[in-house]
Amino acid sequence: MSEEKVAVKRKRVRFSTEIMFILSVVFCVALSVIYLVRYNNIRNLLQREAELRDRIESLERENRHLKQNLDTLSTPEGIERLARERLGLVKPEELVIYTINEKNEPVNPPPPESETPAAEGFDR
Numbered sequence: 001m002s003e004e005k006v007a008v009k010r011k012r013v014r015f016s017t018e019i020m021f022i023l024s025v026v027f028c029v030a031l032s033v034i035y036l037v038r039y040n041n042i043r044n045l046l047q048r049e050a051e052l053r054d055r056i057e058s059l060e061r062e063n064r065h066l067k068q069n070l071d072t073l074s075t076p077e078g079i080e081r082l083a084r085e086r087l088g089l090v091k092p093e094e095l096v097i098y099t100i101n102e103k104n105e106p107v108n109p110p111p112p113e114s115e116t117p118a119a120e121g122f123d124r
Helices: 002-011 017-073 076-085
Strands: none
């Protein structure tokens, strides 16, 4: 009977130091790979966050600028300035003088009438 107990004991696998070392190395490599993947993901997310913050700041600046333009152009003076500069409209009692360049072409030609809406109080 003692021989049977010895046989059973011999069948048990004991981890040798080499196997433990190899398992430790594999475990450390696996942890390192997981750490590097997570680190890379975090770095990419932080970079994306910085880009989005810059984009938000840019859009907020543009929004403030557009609100200022809206406030300026919603006044009667702003509407008149816009009609004069962009549409080339003048008041009925005003005289318009166009300069001509060397090629006999107007420097600031008026826009075609089909594209310009008529503004109240202004004539061409």
